[in-house]
Amino acid sequence: MTTTTPPPLALTMGDPAGIGPDLTLALWTARKALSLPPFLFIGDGDVLRQRARALGLDVAVAAAEPETAARLFPEAIPVLASDCTVPAVPGMPDSRNAAAVTGAIETAVALTLAGRTSAVVTNPIAKAVLYEAGFGFPGHTEFLADLSAEAAGGRVPLPVMLLAGPKLRAVPVTIHIPLKDVPAALTEDLIVETAAITERDLRLRFGIARPRLAVAGLNPHAGEGGALGLEDDAIVRPAVERLKAAGIDAVGPLPADTMFHDAARATYDVALCMYHDQALIPAKALGFDTSVNATLGLPFIRTSPDHGTAFALAGKGVARPDSLLAALRLAEELARNGQAMKEAR
Numbered sequence: 314m315t316t317t318t319p320p321p322l323a324l325t326m327g328d329p330a331g332i333g334p335d336l337t338l339a340l341w342t343a344r345k346a347l348s349l350p351p352f353l354f355i356g357d358g359d360v361l362r363q364r365a366r367a368l369g370l371d372v373a374v375a376a377a378e379p380e381t382a383a384r385l386f387p388e389a390i391p392v393l394a395s396d397c398t399v400p401a402v403p404g405m406p407d408s409r410n411a412a413a414v415t416g417a418i419e420t421a422v423a424l425t426l427a428g429r430t431s432a433v434v435t436n437p438i439a440k441a442v443l444y445e446a447g448f449g450f451p452g453h454t455e456f457l458a459d460l461s462a463e464a465a466g467g468r469v470p471l472p473v474m475l476l477a478g479p480k481l482r483a484v485p486v487t488i489h490i491p492l493k494d495v496p497a498a499l500t501e502d503l504i505v506e507t508a509a510i511t512e513r514d515l516r517l518r519f520g521i522a523r524p525r526l527a528v529a530g531l532n533p534h535a536g537e538g539g540a541l542g543l544e545d546d547a548i549v550r551p552a553v554e555r556l557k558a559a560g561i562d563a564v565g566p567l568p569a570d571t572m573f574h575d576a577a578r579a580t581y582d583v584a585l586c587m588y589h590d591q592a593l594i595p596a597k598a599l600g601f602d603t604s605v606n607a608t609l610g611l612p613f614i615r616t617s618p619d620h621g622t623a624f625a626l627a628g629k630g631v632a633r634p635d636s637l638l639a640a641l642r643l644a645e646e647l648a649r650n651g652q653a654m655k656e657a658r
């Protein structure tokens with residue numbers, strides 16, 4: 314059993330004009346009551362100071378390194394600088410600050426891979442704002458996979474998006490692509506690889522001894538025997554058969570419209586969905602404030618709130634910090650499980 318204090322979580326700034334700073338401040342202000350896990354905020358300290366003033370919060374901010382963050386945390390928000398180019402105005406994103414946003418993510422990954430922070434927790438980014446500045450990835454998920462290549466042995470790992478909440482865990486097999494491109498992107502291999510990563514991470518990181526996977530069909534009624542689409546029988550069903558042959562507890566293809574009600578959800582640990590909204594609509598409908606977006610398949614732990622930048626709420630003190638809190642707690646738990654696994658080896 315270890316007696317050492319685990320490294321802090323690395324919490325990235327996200328879009329400085331979004332609600333990330335509000336949520337960070339709200340949680341830190343309630344740190345004692347919440348027994349908040351210590352984090353190192355990677356971003357612009359002035360953004361936190363200015364937002365605290367706007368919200369009437371008495372918050373101290375202190376320059377820190379991972380090694381000093383936990384000691385400083387009771388008195389101040391520890392900040393490792395990734396500074397904005399122009400002042401951040403709540404609700405008014407500016408692509409000139411893109412380098413500070415993406416730089417914070419890069420730093421968080423590097424620190425976590427080096428073992429100096431225990432997990433990456435990301436505040437929301439606005440994808441379109443980053444695209445304007447030339448960001449070449451659809452979102453965090455794909456960017457984080459790219460940043461993992463060296464640590465993963467030189468190959469960009471397949472990142473798996475998991476929405477995890479108290480009522481549902483759901484994984485979209487295809488992620489940030491237009492709906493019209495989904496059928497072509499959906500292959501037997503992609504389903505099998507995504508399912509295998511999900512099964513392994515649920516077992517090893519989440520401690521579910523034998524995860525039960527429910528695999529959704531792509532088409533209405535899972536294709537209705539081919540009358541409503543061919544992909545379910547041609548692609549999804551053979552993938553499920555391969556998973557079963559590999560010893561994974563998988564069923565499907567299931568009609569997606571009847572797999573998210575209470576009784577259906579009780580029969581599985583994770584729903585494997587064929588496209589983004591098939592997974593994220595039920596996840597957010599069942600737990601917008603309690604679900605966490607975690608990335609599986611990476612050589613480090615990453616979690617995030619399930620929501621976005623909510624620009625209309627930034628600087629107003631009304632954004633709910635529950636999902637970010639859940640993300641910090643899940644990151645702490647997964648890091649603890651990972652540490653216990655290492656020590657048990």
Ligand SMILES: NC(=O)C1=CN([C@@H]2O[C@H](COP(=O)(O)OP(=O)(O)OC[C@H]3O[C@@H](n4cnc5c(N)ncnc54)[C@H](O)[C@@H]3O)[C@@H](O)[C@H]2O)C=CC1
Binds near residue numbers: 617623633
């Ligand atoms: N992990 C990430 O970085 C994510 C980023 N996004 C980005 O966020 C931007 C805005 O996306 P939207 O689709 O508008 O989603 P959004 O999640 O920002 O907002 C959707 C609705 O939920 C409300 N809302 C969101 N978070 C809230 C909170 N904590 N408390 C109270 N109400 C909250 C908003 O006011 C809005 O009505 C986009 O640029 C998108 O790319 C979206 C999802 C995740």
Ligand SMILES: NCC(=O)COP(=O)(O)O
Binds near residue numbers: 451452453454593617
């Ligand atoms: N809708 C979920 C989302 O956009 C989050 O994506 P990511 O930035 O975590 O890849």
